[in-house]
Amino acid sequence: MDPKLEERSTELKNLGNQELKSNNFDKAIELYTQAIDIFPTAILYSNRAQAQIKLENYGLAIEDANQAIKLDKNYLKAYYRRAVAYSAILEYKKSLSDVKIVLSRAPSDKNAQVLEKQLVRIINQIKFEKAIAVEEKGSTIASIDFDSFTVESSYQGPDLDIKVEDKRVSVAMTQEYISNMVDLFRKGGKIPKKHAFAIVAAANEIFKEQPPMVEFGLKRPSTAAKELQLEEAKKITVCGDTHGQFYDVLNIFKRFGKVGKNHIYLFNGDFVDRGSWSCEVAFLLYSLKLLYPQNIYINRGNHETNDMNKVYGFEDECKYKYSEKLFSCFSESFNSLPYASLIGQEYLVMHGGLFSSDNVVLDDIRKIDRFKSKQPPKEGIEMELLWTDPQESKGRSASKRGIGMQFGPDVTADFCERNKLKAIIRSHEVRMGGYEIEHDGKLVTVFSAPNYCDMQGNLGAVVNFTLKDDEYEVEYATFTHVDHPNIPPMNYSKNNFGF
Known part of the structure; x- marks a missing residue:
């Protein structure tokens, strides 16, 4: 790889990171894509996956995480981001499998710990609801x-x-x-x-x-x-x-x-x-x-x-x-x-x-x-x-x-x-x-x-x-939006699943 091309790819990645932090997700994806075209790395695919998650493009996020893992099987952020994307499309067991991979190699990772608890809770809740489900004759x-x-x-x-x-x-x-x-x-x-x-x-x-x-x-x-x-x-x-x-x-x-x-x-x-x-x-x-x-x-x-x-x-x-x-x-x-x-x-x-x-x-x-x-x-x-x-x-x-x-x-x-x-x-x-x-x-x-x-x-x-x-x-x-009381989105949710 020409050092100048690698340097340009890194420069585009850093610009993409800035746009991601500024919530300019489309621009971040554009910059990460340009960097990937020059010199693809697991970090670039994983970062682009994060921007796709923010845009609720969970299928694309999973594809990017897959590419990141293919390039570097030890890059744990890619597994975590794939887990987040899986949980967003209600594929809880696949999500939990990825989280367990992260925790097997980084047991103190707090984000993964939180996500694991949320996934276990909702998987158990779904099992319980199925176990007690009966055909209701009437309506609630x-x-x-x-x-x-x-x-x-x-x-x-x-x-x-x-x-x-x-x-x-x-x-x-x-x-x-x-x-x-x-x-x-x-x-x-x-x-x-x-x-x-x-x-x-x-x-x-x-x-x-x-x-x-x-x-x-x-x-x-x-x-x-x-x-x-x-x-x-x-x-x-x-x-x-x-x-x-x-x-x-x-x-x-x-x-x-x-x-x-x-x-x-x-x-x-x-x-x-x-x-x-x-x-x-x-x-x-x-x-x-x-x-x-x-x-x-x-x-x-x-x-x-x-x-x-x-x-x-x-x-x-x-x-x-x-x-x-x-x-x-x-x-x-x-x-x-x-x-x-x-x-x-x-x-x-x-x-x-x-x-x-x-x-x-x-x-x-x-x-x-x-x-x-x-x-x-x-x-x-x-x-x-x-x-x-x-x-x-x-x-x-x-x-x-x-x-x-x-x-x-x-x-x-x-x-x-x-x-x-x-x-x-x-x-x-x-x-x-x-x-x-x-x-x-x-x-x-x-x-x-x-x-x-x-x-x-x-x-x-x-x-x-x-x-x-x-x-x-x-x-x-x-x-445009108007002011509202200082209560964040999903304030009452017990299942943020990392997104």
Whole structure:
């Protein structure tokens, strides 16, 4: 190796390290890649794996860790980073195997010790849950006895009118209650447990009645017979991931308008996990759904699932703030959420993306039986609606996440043509500018959690739809993060798994 080339590779590595420390992960990957092209080393691959982990590209992180280990079987950081990436995609046994390799050679490594304890705990928890699992005849929500609840004496806000008929819960939600709830959350308070269970149970009744793909639009004659249209609605706003960033959700409504008769909102999944105010975000969205059932819609995301909630904070947050039973109720309500929405018969909105088969059509989404199992299947169109990502090249390829797959512009164009769609709108990935128009304008990624996890520095964005001359006008608006109390992401999680 020419010493000058080796020196240049080291220089690029050091620059990459600086970008990594500054949370400029894309730039760090670019610099590490340039260094690898000149002089590949285990350290470079391992460092690039760390940047990929920060971007949640866990599949790519595993590939880089594999390359690092191939170059140097004794480089322990590569095993540790592969373990972190495996744990992120729920491959706990593979993760534990790598951690044990680290500890066999460096038994005092504190990071590996912590990760081992977390992995053993969750593996044992999963074994225990499987051992005691039985087919439940009823639902957790149906088992709630609201007469047994008393509202905590410390609560000073408005009452909530709760009715239960034939185990169906309904709530007469008011704007006064929501305003008081928001003020309470801003002060670090909690709503009464009776109210919490009632809001989830009543919202679940509404979600259950919705089809797997909700179809709505602004009022125009050409599609009136095919979808719900509200006379007074003038605008539709689509939001991407919000991930428990409660104060940024409040800012969305402040900047772009409140949910109301004139303004429809669609939240495109992943409203819980990561951020430490996931309960607050969920209660706000559910309460708005109760107040304006036809003016706010919520798609399911890959984080509205038990596996992800165990790892990324929502389950532990529910237990800490309310109870384990409330998490079970939220889980049940997530299973009732639609998988997709169709706006104006022209724009399909789902959390993840398109499919591994060219034969999927809109009617296949309409026919999904989301109550067949308690959690989404590990394969098929339900999984793909939640997990897949776009790629620049044509065709399909393995996912950079390690779960699902990636689809190219030709797949998007073909799907839109066969289903007579103008575009696909999806979320699921951070975009530094808040949104990105891809695949020759036929696919849009929108992400609405600015400065994601208090470290990415990205903008948030929304997509606004209005009508002009009976045609939809699509506009994109961005926003920055707002201040929040000094509570870090995943503050309540017992399973940080090193990431």
